[in-house]
Amino acid sequence: MEFSSLQFLLYFIPVFFLFYAVTPKAFKNVTLIVGSFVFYLQGSLYFFWVLPLSMLVNFWVGIGLESPEGSEEGRKKEILFVLAAVGNLAVLCHFKLWMKELPLGLSFYTFSVISYLADVYQGETEAERSPINFVTYLGMFPKLISGPITSYPTLKESLEERSVGAAKFQDGLKTFVFGLAYKTLLADRIGILWAEVEKTGYESVTWRFAWLGALSYAMMLYFNFYGYSLMAIGLGRMVGFELPENFNLPYLSRSVRDFYRRWHVTLGLWFRKYIYIPLGGSRKGEFHTILNLFAVWLFTGFWHGVTLNFFLWGLFLCLCIILERLISKIPFVKELVITPHLWLWFTILISWVIFAIPDVRELEIYLRRMFGVGNPVNVNPSDWLLALKRHGIVLVIGVFCSFGLLEKAFQKWKDRIFMGIVLAVLFWLCVWKILAAGSNPFMYVIY
Amino acid sequence: MKENQGFWRRNHFIILFFLLGCVFFTGARRWDLYVDPAMQVGARISSFLALETFAWDGNTQMAGEIAGPGEARVPDDGFEEEEFGQFAEGDPDGGEQGGTLPEGGEGDLPGGEVDSQNAPEGSQSEFKTVELDYFDDALFIGDSRVVGLRDYGKFEDHGTFYAHEGLNIFRLLNQRIVEVPGQRRKITVEDALSQNQFAKIYIMVGINELDIGTQEGFIETYKERLSRIQELQPDAKIIIMSIMLVTEKRSRKGDFISNKKLIERNEALKELADGERIFYLDVNEAITDESGGMNPTYTSDGIHLKAKYVPLWTEWLKTHVIE
Numbered sequence: 001m002e003f004s005s006l007q008f009l010l011y012f013i014p015v016f017f018l019f020y021a022v023t024p025k026a027f028k029n030v031t032l033i034v035g036s037f038v039f040y041l042q043g044s045l046y047f048f049w050v051l052p053l054s055m056l057v058n059f060w061v062g063i064g065l066e067s068p069e070g071s072e073e074g075r076k077k078e079i080l081f082v083l084a085a086v087g088n089l090a091v092l093c094h095f096k097l098w099m100k101e102l103p104l105g106l107s108f109y110t111f112s113v114i115s116y117l118a119d120v121y122q123g124e125t126e127a128e129r130s131p132i133n134f135v136t137y138l139g140m141f142p143k144l145i146s147g148p149i150t151s152y153p154t155l156k157e158s159l160e161e162r163s164v165g166a167a168k169f170q171d172g173l174k175t176f177v178f179g180l181a182y183k184t185l186l187a188d189r190i191g192i193l194w195a196e197v198e199k200t201g202y203e204s205v206t207w208r209f210a211w212l213g214a215l216s217y218a219m220m221l222y223f224n225f226y227g228y229s230l231m232a233i234g235l236g237r238m239v240g241f242e243l244p245e246n247f248n249l250p251y252l253s254r255s256v257r258d259f260y261r262r263w264h265v266t267l268g269l270w271f272r273k274y275i276y277i278p279l280g281g282s283r284k285g286e287f288h289t290i291l292n293l294f295a296v297w298l299f300t301g302f303w304h305g306v307t308l309n310f311f312l313w314g315l316f317l318c319l320c321i322i323l324e325r326l327i328s329k330i331p332f333v334k335e336l337v338i339t340p341h342l343w344l345w346f347t348i349l350i351s352w353v354i355f356a357i358p359d360v361r362e363l364e365i366y367l368r369r370m371f372g373v374g375n376p377v378n379v380n381p382s383d384w385l386l387a388l389k390r391h392g393i394v395l396v397i398g399v400f401c402s403f404g405l406l407e408k409a410f411q412k413w414k415d416r417i418f419m420g421i422v423l424a425v426l427f428w429l430c431v432w433k434i435l436a437a438g439s440n441p442f443m444y445v446i447y
Numbered sequence: 448m449k450e451n452q453g454f455w456r457r458n459h460f461i462i463l464f465f466l467l468g469c470v471f472f473t474g475a476r477r478w479d480l481y482v483d484p485a486m487q488v489g490a491r492i493s494s495f496l497a498l499e500t501f502a503w504d505g506n507t508q509m510a511g512e513i514a515g516p517g518e519a520r521v522p523d524d525g526f527e528e529e530e531f532g533q534f535a536e537g538d539p540d541g542g543e544q545g546g547t548l549p550e551g552g553e554g555d556l557p558g559g560e561v562d563s564q565n566a567p568e569g570s571q572s573e574f575k576t577v578e579l580d581y582f583d584d585a586l587f588i589g590d591s592r593v594v595g596l597r598d599y600g601k602f603e604d605h606g607t608f609y610a611h612e613g614l615n616i617f618r619l620l621n622q623r624i625v626e627v628p629g630q631r632r633k634i635t636v637e638d639a640l641s642q643n644q645f646a647k648i649y650i651m652v653g654i655n656e657l658d659i660g661t662q663e664g665f666i667e668t669y670k671e672r673l674s675r676i677q678e679l680q681p682d683a684k685i686i687i688m689s690i691m692l693v694t695e696k697r698s699r700k701g702d703f704i705s706n707k708k709l710i711e712r713n714e715a716l717k718e719l720a721d722g723e724r725i726f727y728l729d730v731n732e733a734i735t736d737e738s739g740g741m742n743p744t745y746t747s748d749g750i751h752l753k754a755k756y757v758p759l760w761t762e763w764l765k766t767h768v769i770e
Contacts, residue, residue, distance in 0.1 A: 010480060170460045199746075201753030204599065377755045380598045420460040427464065428471040435477065 001042035003176075003231045004183050006434055012039065017169070020239065028164065029136040032239055036141040040104060043145070047095070047103040051139070054091065058084065058113050059134050062127040065120045081121040085114055096306050105145040107303060111270050112138055116152045118274055125153045133159040142235035146228055148246040148266040155241060162240035172237030174414055177423045177430075179230025182401070184430040187223035190216050190398050193391040194356075202357075202366040203377045208384035210369040214349040216391065217356050219398040222251070225264070249404040254340035255328075256320040256347055267303075271296050289325075293318050307358040316354055320347050576766045582606035584646040586683075588636060590614040592691055592751060593651055599757035607645065609636050615656035616668045620675060640679040648676060648683050649764075651730070653690035653712055654750070658703035666715045673725060686769065687720060689713040689729045695740035697749025704750070706740050726769045733763035 001008050016035045023031040041048065061084045065077055092110045095102045116137070120127045128134040137155055138144075197205060197213030205213065229246035236243035250263035260268050276296050282289040301314025327333055353370070357363040368374035380386075388395075413419045455462070472478045582605045587593050593610035596602075611624035620637040627634055656665060669687075676685060690709050692698075698706040713729070720727035734752065736742040741749065745756040752760065 006480075011484070166458055166461065170458070173464070174460060195748070199595075199748050199751040199753070200599070201747060201755050204754030378599055378601070378758060380754070383598070386598070417459050417463075420463050424460065424463045424467045428467050431471065432475065435475070 001039055003228065003235070004180055004430070004434065006431070007042065008039075009180075009431060009434070012042075017238065020164075025161075028240070029132050029159070032140055033132065033135050036139050036144060039141040040139070040144060043104045044101070046101055047099075050091065050095075050103045050106065051109055054088070054109070054113070055135055055138055058088070058117065058138075059128070059131055062117060062120050062134070063129065065117060066127040077121065081117060084117050088114055088117075096302075108143070108145070108147045108149055109138060111149050111267070111303075115149070115270060115274060119152055125156060128152070128156075128159070130159075140236075140239070140241070142232045142239065142241070143243055146225075146232070147264075148229055148232060148244050149270050150243055150266065154244065158241050164240040168240060169238050171414075172234045172239075174234070174410075174420075174423050175237060176231050176234030177427045178410055179227040179232075179234060180430050181426045182223040182227030182230065184227075184433055185426075186394070186398055186401065187220050187227055189394050190223065190391070191220040193387055193395065194220055196387060200383065201377075202362055202369055204379050205369050205376070206379055206381060206384055207370055207372040209387060210366060211349065212384055212387055212395070214353050214370065215399075216395060218251075218349055218352045219395065219402065221352065221355075222247075222402060223398065249402070249407070251345075251348075251399075251402040252404065253344055255324050255344060256317060256351075257324055259344060259348060260317070260321075267300075271300060275299060290322055293321060297321075304355070305358070308360050309354055309358050309363055312360075312363075313351060313354040316347075316351055320351075573770065574767045575770055577768045578765070579603070579605045581765070581768060582647075585649060586643075586645040586647070587649045587651075588614075588619065589649075589651040589688075590655055592654075595751055595754070595757050596760060599752075599754040600761040601758050602761065607643075609639060613655050614652055615659065616652050616665060616672060617656060617659065619650075619652060619672050637675070637679070640676060645680060645683050647686060648680060649686045649688055649728075651688040651690065653716075654693075654704065654709065657705075657708055657712075662708075662711060662715065665712060666719070669716065670719060673719065677724065683724075684769070685725045687716050687725065687727045689716065689727070689731050691752075692731050692735055692740050694743045694746060694749040695738045696743065698740055700749075728764075728767060728769070730760060730763060733759050 001012065003009075012035075016038075020028065020031050020035070040051075061080065064080055065084075088110050092106060095106060116128075119125045128137065137152060137159055143150060193216035194213055197209065197216075200209075202210075226247040233243045233245070244266055246265050248262040248265060250259050253259040253262055276292055279292045279295060280288055281292065297314040297318035298311065299314075300317075301310040301312075304310050304313070350367070350370070353366055354363060357366055365374070369376065410419070414423075472480070579602065582602060585605075586607045586609065587596060588609045589596075590610065591612040591614075593608065594612060597608035597610050602608075609625050611622065614622060614624065620640075621635045623633040623635050625634050625636060625639040627639075653665070653669075659665075673685060673687075676683070690713055692706050692709050693704055695706065697704065713731075717727045717729075719725060731741075734741050734745055734756075741752075743749070745752050745759070747753055
């Protein structure tokens with residue numbers, strides 16, 4: 001079930017939170033699990049039993065990893081940990097490489113569970129002894145399908161005991177509405193421009209239209225995923241958890257490296273903590289650092305998808321980051337003001353195009369069009385003007401929103417009554433938009 | 448009093464939220480979103496209580512029956528019921544038997560055997576071939592596919608286009624889509640047709656409204672629109688272009704778009720041609736392949752021709768002019 005579906009907004013939220021509110025404190029996690037299960041079963045039923053089964057196994061593995069220290073025990077623990085980590089990754093790889101689709105939420109789930117096992121193995125936290133709390137941690141519906149990837153220690157105390165109430169509920173609901181508006185009013189609307197580039201065919205676009213398309217894709221992706229993360233954080237707060245922030249105004253970054261510290265933050269942290277640092281990070285000299293970066297980015301590409309373009313995407317970003325490392329050693333580079341932003345937008349837009357187009361031949365055509373190389377077919381020279389006329393305003397609004405002023409206003413005034421009115425109106429506006437789309441699953445796509 | 452104020456301050460958001468929700472459901476007349484499921488649940492419970500002794504199977508069946516005809520629920524969209532209520536009754540979409548293309552429909556799509564013997568239904572004339580200037584006094588009305596024809600059909604300055612994404616037969620004449628030079632506000636096709644005269648009017652709509660109302664409602668409305676256009680353009684030849692099919696893959700996707708439905712509509716559209724002033728052109732000849740649907744190489748989304756292939760359509764129109 002999508003957060004931005006009528007089913008979720010009009011039925012699941014009221015019914016679930018009614019039950020949740022009347023559940024005695026000691027049993028709230030049970031209600032949350034039941035609700036999450038219902039939520040999960042409304043989605044794709046493709047191998048839906050994989051996650052519950054995996055939770056059961058990993059619960060026992062977690063406890064096994066915790067047994068008291070000792071040289072003999074330590075070796076056993078190491079073997080168990082490696083087996084469990086490889087096993088979890090093998091399940092993920094199996095579905096990614098050889099099956100038609102993934103069980104819902106498996107990518108995010110796998111990373112959460114590996115982080116849990118690693119944290120327990122390294123003694124950073126005790127294993128969870130309550131199966132109820134364990135399943136709540138991994139399976140709660142706010143973060144089940146698309147994160148944010150949350151480490152177990154951050155939630156440990158709240159799983160045991162947390163405050164819920166009208167104040168927290170409303171605070172969370174506000175964040176949820178904020179995210180819903182980003183997704184429904186911005187992402188879906190901006191996406192139309194990208195859809196137009198696609199339906200025109202990449203070989204027939206002007207270079208300006210190609211860049212507009214890339215920009216619209218970048219904005220669509222951002223508000224989609226950022227909006228989704230905000231909704232998740234909001235829902236998390238509504239049930240009493242503080243889930244970590246996932247985006248920190250990435251488009252304001254001054255380098256690709258910086259961008260990926262602000263984009264999908266929890267994934268970046270995961271890679272840093274469980275891949276980059278264990279490999280030695282940047283402490284073993286320049287050559288090793290570059291190797292480690294390659295490893296991290298290839299893995300990141302693979303995590304996003306198994307087609308060749310994701311590999312190229314990871315490679316491209318990795319090369320950009322390495323280039324940035326080298327260039328940053330030149331003294332005057334640090335004093336530049338505008339150039340770093342231009343560099344960022346230039347490289348990131350190209351990287352999103354690589355991300356967006358799975359067919360490498362088509363991708364090549366698109367990149368060629370962006371730089372005006374190759375022979376275009378049946379180009380309409382004013383295609384970019386037509387696109388600007390129809391989508392220019394919403395695109396400008398999108399870029400403006402990516403600068404973070406709305407977030408500031410939201411933080412500053414979210415407890416004011418007028419902000420309450422604005423958000424309540426926004427919510428019902430979103431519902432209206434979704435309703436107007438009717439049975440058409442692509443909300444705004446009209447033919 | 449003070450406590451009350453505190454309560455309001457603390458809970459103003461949720462209160463506003465609910466109040467606006469009530470306003471929304473009342474204003475949009477969509478309380479059915481809650482009433483219908485509640486009725487269904489109610490019916491289920493009451494049937495359960497009444498028929499406690501029955502087997503489980505019997506119970507669910509009864510519940511379905513009670514909820515079904517009693518509430519007369521419109522399957523998807525309430526607004527359809529309001530706007531196009533007259534068509535919402537009866538058999539939705541003319542029956543849903545069988546998943547694949549009906550035999551007749553397939554036979555109706557001559558894959559490759561395009562020639563002038565394939566003259567339009569009800570017309571004695573043969574096709575002839577023309578140059579682009581033939582379209583100087585022609586008008587094209589349609590949805591996004593016709594927008595594609597306008598932008599990539601290589602018509603240059605020939606022909607006039609009243610086309611807009613999402614245009615459907617119901618809004619064909621009263622949606623403001625026609626730009627007037629020197630005027631900010633667009634005008635409706637109806638107004639534009641009473642100001643300008645054309646010799647030929649090509650129309651293609653019908654995919655956006657596939658999930659609105661019924662087949663009969665669509666055809667009825669199409670007929671009404673045609674006669675209104677005839678009133679406004681007494682000298683024009685009206686050419687109904689068949690609704691362009693989608694690729695077989697897109698058709699199987701399982702949403703409201705399917706070639707089966709499109710072929711049914713096209714069959715009925717063919718009947719609207721009188722061979723004198725209204726003609727039917729099966730443009731699918733230009734873009735379908737042996738699968739029966741749109742040739743997948745011509746499109747990236749399965750619905751729209753890519754710019755590269757839109758000229759196929761233009762060329763086909765040039766060789767299929769009705770005398």
